[in-house]
Amino acid sequence: MITTFKQEDSPPLLPQISMDGCAFLSAIYLLISDYNAEVVNEIYASCVHAGLIGADCYINDWERFLEGISVSLKFKAIVTDKDYICAPSERQIIKWWLSNVKESHFTVGDGSGNVAWDPEQRPDIMRAYASFQEAVIITVT
Numbered sequence: 001m002i003t004t005f006k007q008e009d010s011p012p013l014l015p016q017i018s019m020d021g022c023a024f025l026s027a028i029y030l031l032i033s034d035y036n037a038e039v040v041n042e043i044y045a046s047c048v049h050a051g052l053i054g055a056d057c058y059i060n061d062w063e064r065f066l067e068g069i070s071v072s073l074k075f076k077a078i079v080t081d082k083d084y085i086c087a088p089s090e091r092q093i094i095k096w097w098l099s100n101v102k103e104s105h106f107t108v109g110d111g112s113g114n115v116a117w118d119p120e121q122r123p124d125i126m127r128a129y130a131s132f133q134e135a136v137i138i139t140v141t
Contacts, residue, residue: 020057023095105120
């Protein structure tokens with residue numbers, strides 16, 4: 001469960017985001033500099049309403065989703081393997097397989113296939129159970 005946004009002056013994250021929003025939160029972390037749980041909940045509702053994500057936070061089309069949450073930017077998003085090293089202008093969101101819970105988890109990558117930011121902030125779980133599945137490489141075009 002994602003608990004990154006525990007703030008007394010902000011409502012909690014919606015349950016859908018807390019349970020399934022790691023890819024969604026990773027993209028927000030990369031693109032939006034000033035946010036709290038209330039802002040994230042509003043972005044979620046707007047994205048679901050616009051069809052950019054499913055109610056379960058599933059992102060069908062990375063480019064369309066990223067363009068929907070940014071301010072007039074265009075993006076290219078490609079899926080790569082663990083050997084891909086990002087150029088300075090590229091950003092990385094990594095999809096991991098967590099063997100302890102038998103499901104996928106997303107984090108912001110450091111450009112070389114390592115975790116730079118984890119929405120769940122659980123490095124112990126990542127070290128013990130995570131294996132790299134793929135990366136989404138994001139470039140502003």
